[in-house]
Amino acid sequence: MYIRGCTMREITYVEALNEALREEMRRDERVIVMGEDVQLGYSGRGGLFLVTADLMREFGPERVRDTPISEEGFVGAAIGAAITGLKPVVEIMYADFLLCCMNQIVNVAAKLRYSTGGQLKVPIVIRTMIGQGRGVGSDHSQVPIAWFMNVPGLKVVAPSTPYDAKGLLKSAIRDESPIIFFESFLLYRTKGFVPTEEYIVPLGEADVKRKGTDLTIVAISTMVPCALSAAKKLKEEFNIDAEVIDPRTLVPLDKKTIINSVMKTNRLIIVESGVKTCGVGAEIASIVAEETFDYLDAPIKRVAAPHIPAPASPALEQLTIPSENDIIRAVREILQG
Amino acid sequence: MYIRGCTMREITYVEALNEALREEMRRDERVIVMGEDVQLGYSGRGGLFLVTADLMREFGPERVRDTPISEEGFVGAAIGAAITGLKPVVEIMYADFLLCCMNQIVNVAAKLRYSTGGQLKVPIVIRTMIGQGRGVGSDHSQVPIAWFMNVPGLKVVAPSTPYDAKGLLKSAIRDESPIIFFESFLLYRTKGFVPTEEYIVPLGEADVKRKGTDLTIVAISTMVPCALSAAKKLKEEFNIDAEVIDPRTLVPLDKKTIINSVMKTNRLIIVESGVKTCGVGAEIASIVAEETFDYLDAPIKRVAAPHIPAPASPALEQLTIPSENDIIRAVREILQG
Amino acid sequence: MYKLLREAEGEGLERLHSDLLIWMYTKMLEIRRFEEKIEEEYRKGLIPGLVHLSIGQEAVAVGVCANLRDDDYVIGTHRGHGIAIAKGVPLDKLAAEILGKETGCCKGRGGSMRVAYVDKGLLYSCPIVGTGLPLAVGAGLSIKLRKTNQVAVCFFGDGASNTGDFHEALNLASIWRLPVIFICENNMYAISVHVKKSTSVENISDRARGYNIPGFTVDGNDVIAVYKIVREAVQRARNGEGPTLIECKTYRIVGHGTTDPGIAYRTIEEIEEWKRKCPIDRLRRYLIANGILSEEDLNRIGSEVEARVREAIKFAEESPYPSPDQVAEYVY
Amino acid sequence: MYKLLREAEGEGLERLHSDLLIWMYTKMLEIRRFEEKIEEEYRKGLIPGLVHLSIGQEAVAVGVCANLRDDDYVIGTHRGHGIAIAKGVPLDKLAAEILGKETGCCKGRGGSMRVAYVDKGLLYSCPIVGTGLPLAVGAGLSIKLRKTNQVAVCFFGDGASNTGDFHEALNLASIWRLPVIFICENNMYAISVHVKKSTSVENISDRARGYNIPGFTVDGNDVIAVYKIVREAVQRARNGEGPTLIECKTYRIVGHGTTDPGIAYRTIEEIEEWKRKCPIDRLRRYLIANGILSEEDLNRIGSEVEARVREAIKFAEESPYPSPDQVAEYVY
Ligand SMILES: Cc1ncc(C[n+]2csc(CCOP(=O)(O)OP(=O)(O)O)c2C)c(N)n1
Ligand SMILES: Cc1ncc(C[n+]2csc(CCOP(=O)(O)OP(=O)(O)O)c2C)c(N)n1
Numbered sequence A, B: 001m002y003i004r005g006c007t008m009r010e011i012t013y014v015e016a017l018n019e020a021l022r023e024e025m026r027r028d029e030r031v032i033v034m035g036e037d038v039q040l041g042y043s044g045r046g047g048l049f050l051v052t053a054d055l056m057r058e059f060g061p062e063r064v065r066d067t068p069i070s071e072e073g074f075v076g077a078a079i080g081a082a083i084t085g086l087k088p089v090v091e092i093m094y095a096d097f098l099l100c101c102m103n104q105i106v107n108v109a110a111k112l113r114y115s116t117g118g119q120l121k122v123p124i125v126i127r128t129m130i131g132q133g134r135g136v137g138s139d140h141s142q143v144p145i146a147w148f149m150n151v152p153g154l155k156v157v158a159p160s161t162p163y164d165a166k167g168l169l170k171s172a173i174r175d176e177s178p179i180i181f182f183e184s185f186l187l188y189r190t191k192g193f194v195p196t197e198e199y200i201v202p203l204g205e206a207d208v209k210r211k212g213t214d215l216t217i218v219a220i221s222t223m224v225p226c227a228l229s230a231a232k233k234l235k236e237e238f239n240i241d242a243e244v245i246d247p248r249t250l251v252p253l254d255k256k257t258i259i260n261s262v263m264k265t266n267r268l269i270i271v272e273s274g275v276k277t278c279g280v281g282a283e284i285a286s287i288v289a290e291e292t293f294d295y296l297d298a299p300i301k302r303v304a305a306p307h308i309p310a311p312a313s314p315a316l317e318q319l320t321i322p323s324e325n326d327i328i329r330a331v332r333e334i335l336q337g
Numbered sequence C, D: 001m002y003k004l005l006r007e008a009e010g011e012g013l014e015r016l017h018s019d020l021l022i023w024m025y026t027k028m029l030e031i032r033r034f035e036e037k038i039e040e041e042y043r044k045g046l047i048p049g050l051v052h053l054s055i056g057q058e059a060v061a062v063g064v065c066a067n068l069r070d071d072d073y074v075i076g077t078h079r080g081h082g083i084a085i086a087k088g089v090p091l092d093k094l095a096a097e098i099l100g101k102e103t104g105c106c107k108g109r110g111g112s113m114r115v116a117y118v119d120k121g122l123l124y125s126c127p128i129v130g131t132g133l134p135l136a137v138g139a140g141l142s143i144k145l146r147k148t149n150q151v152a153v154c155f156f157g158d159g160a161s162n163t164g165d166f167h168e169a170l171n172l173a174s175i176w177r178l179p180v181i182f183i184c185e186n187n188m189y190a191i192s193v194h195v196k197k198s199t200s201v202e203n204i205s206d207r208a209r210g211y212n213i214p215g216f217t218v219d220g221n222d223v224i225a226v227y228k229i230v231r232e233a234v235q236r237a238r239n240g241e242g243p244t245l246i247e248c249k250t251y252r253i254v255g256h257g258t259t260d261p262g263i264a265y266r267t268i269e270e271i272e273e274w275k276r277k278c279p280i281d282r283l284r285r286y287l288i289a290n291g292i293l294s295e296e297d298l299n300r301i302g303s304e305v306e307a308r309v310r311e312a313i314k315f316a317e318e319s320p321y322p323s324p325d326q327v328a329e330y331v332y
């Protein structure tokens, strides 16, 4: 990702998020950070995964606030703060713990603007992490993106690169709607280039991560690097030229970019690391099937997790996360079929 | 719905549910009922909508248990009771309040069997009601069926007739998995015939509510009567012969019945009263598109709620629930298109 | 302009402005008359959704809000009309909201259970029991960080005190020492469930100790007592001394909602007894006994209130419904 | 067979069987050695996921479980190995579970944080903080309805006492008078957050009053004290006298999990001080001082424990991983 006229630095996904938080906190004193262990964590710098590193040192304990284990309570509090002048960025340590505060997120945050006839705005960002990929088990590995897409009033973001993570988190913080922001443990240590200069990535724009002509692969979050390496192999080994699209924000969804791609390639695969049934792929497949019916040369395939809670044993867990091979197999199926 | 050799009685959807509870409580003393206001309610007989009417009188306060307003706590307690020998049927007054106990349902109930390597079973039924259709507003009108379909370990049931409601609730109570059982306010007073004799409806079997040849309409819960009346009009006014299928259970889903129908009619519309994005229709559309690709003569259409929280004002609410006309319009579109 | 008086009750030394007392009387009466009219409108089929009246509980909302400035925050409940009126929501906008009209304070999108009127500090009314408490904590946090001396007040019922939200909110308000006042309207029932059946303590204020904050129980049908205890809590909050839990014991003499006759789970005697404890009659007697208002004054106030309420309902009835083409506004 | 002894502490009149004391010593040592080995296995890269050791907290699990029958229910936590060992889970099945093997008590599906062994009454260990408390309430309800005289015991941390689940569970257990014993392992930290920063009360047992149930705080590094206070609670529970909340003050002398050095948010002095309060050393001194065991006996026990733990780890290491074709079993 090179941008004309920008100096670029290579940083990790975690560092990118950290920079976004720091920059936005400097820019706007209404921005505060709340969550468990955001002040110290294991390192003493902040955050179990260092996303909030050194923020407490710079902004103090009032704006970088450790919370008790009360997800429903502190998310509710963040909403209350958001409607009265602050811009809270809340950390929910694992995406699974969103289940502890669904009531405040869905019944309150998502509804306030509408049910008050526009009197209230809820500028809150709920950052969370998908824990898959290291045997943390059934209640620490879920990918509940689709549920939030089903809730009018929420926006949903899931970046896959340091560049997108930083630029989208900054946009999210500046937005006036409640936003669920999905990070991923498997992406935290990945590296990528970001501009030295300030930049943002607007919500609602998909990114074509790889241009191609033979088929379209829409990949979500953790699955983007995997889809890209699968695409590379497909080219090298089978001379199949896949276009890889990362929607980056699921709500609002950039349908146009996806539809245009499918109208060009006539084939679509959607790859996500969450459960297939009623997942993100179901929605994208449905939209594309509805809007590009006459262009499709093969059935749309969804590559996703099977209908199984995440096993702790690594021998089993790997079977529940789609792999490069699963993607390659699916691609070859629809190209041959 | 007539069954050979059975005497039939006409009862309401609520009465059907009530009979199922009573019969199963008589049959198995491990069955208990828990929830807010299940003992007395407004009538003194039990339940705000009378689903638990007269159960306290017959089975006493130990087995028919009023709870505090603690959905997370009492659903957790029901799970704890289920893994130690009871079979709790829990009432969550409105489906929206499932958000208050998502953590226990999804992180605990759905995971226990798998994460303990099969040591535990969780025979619990969580009954709840979709509140749409009478202006009860944004947090009392949601249709969160799809979220639970996305959670391996849960079964999901949503009957549309008194016959199905009774037969499926009885099956659900006898099942050993955690089940989310969706009822609907708009169906509560509808009437239908049920056998005088005992019967059950097995989980996982769709029902063809109307035979037809021109297209398939899959309708969910509240939308089934609406789809049937639309089908009637379509026949009368446009000579279009729609087949109407009610999946009745969403997990496990009877794909075969749906797919067979589409392979016959070559056209599919899915009707649900919940939000379209990532709803039930997305999953069914994706499955059918994947498995009947060569049979489809038109794009699959989803008729569902728009991306708007439910407004309280009746003038607006009616715009957010699909109508007979919406169905007819969609049908005519894909038949002409 | 202000007529001062000695109080007959309490410490006996406090003096309340008579116009404050008159204001409280008038507001309570406004709530009562308004709710009665709303019930009629409901019977006429003009109101969608669920409607929960606060007849009998007027002293709580009024005694609390009498201490508040327009810029102080309030979070109400599903039983929120009285709170809204006490906090200053115009009757016409409130009635129109309940009837689902575009002229309502939430443009008809919220309805009876979700009244909000930000201009007067009423942030929201929470129909999901318990959810208001964390919201109020957040408002308190915002006040603290913005360094204003507002307060945030949260109303909730006895039933709500058993939700996890209650626990998490009170703990947060305490550890962060926030200017939040938690007002429990203990009307002894959560729908059909008596508080004894659902709640493990005698007084809900007993739970304050579990959060190391002051907790008080007060006669919720005595508007002066409510006013005074809340005044102290507001002072503590404005002085940075943290939150308070105040339990107001009261009673709804009507059913839970307009579809509930309210007699299946409680005795007629109990209802009659509480009718005799009517907070409005009580203040009325006090005003007369202390020579603050004459029967004549009271009748005049009564007619004025009636007229205002009638006007408001008329306004609501005559207002247009929201236009279909605006159904998708205010989502994002 | 039983050597009896006078207690040096407490009421002074109680007598505990010496074999109970020896059992408790042995179990605590087993936990300590087991956890040390698990830490090694983790460093070797043989353990997936998150691993939370209970080194330093052994007296709580052992003092509690010494009172329980096999058919009594226990719900553990993410820090659950010690609880599992105290409740009787075989070391080999436990180690195999932690290593994700098919021979584990949950066939490798649960891992370190989700140990269950229904044969010995360990229903589950709950990695989502707080969720165990309502489950235990349900187990208690089931006991009550089935009219057995079992008890249900729930372990949870200081951090968990701030969850809504805590509140809702304690209220339910109280109003329904269930045979549930809530054991708070207060080790002063929830990951890096000190209990003072997150929790509004001095003693978590202070919260018992908010539910009208007995609450006690006990030195959680004194296994005899833990044993005795829990014994009373178990008796009350079996007699139908309802739940009890017991807070055991203790300390984890290791990090929160195996990836946490545990020194960024607390001082070396604090850690050293608590190392000196080691519950195992303490009972060891007591056993010697009271002539119950000799140095020699203790060394023998030590070697036996070492051997058992070594065996268990060996078993786990050598066991096969679950077979891929069974990945979809146990879902429904
Ligand atoms: C979480 C949740 N559960 C259940 C309900 C249904 N409900 C609406 S009001 C109510 C009773 C509330 O009792 P209380 O808090 O005492 O307030 P009151 O109605 O007595 O004013 C219930 C159970 C709800 N709105 N939210
Ligand atoms: C609901 C929830 N929030 C956050 C976490 C992450 N987490 C795991 S353990 C832990 C700290 C628990 O503290 P405490 O209850 O005191 O138990 P301890 O670890 O000290 O034994 C946290 C925050 C979680 N597992 N569940």
Ligand SMILES: [Mg+2]
Binding pocket: C157, C158, C159, C185, C186, C187, C188, C189, C190, C191
């Ligand atoms: Mg009440």
Ligand SMILES: [Mg+2]
Binding pocket: D157, D158, D159, D185, D186, D187, D188, D189, D190, D191
């Ligand atoms: Mg702790």
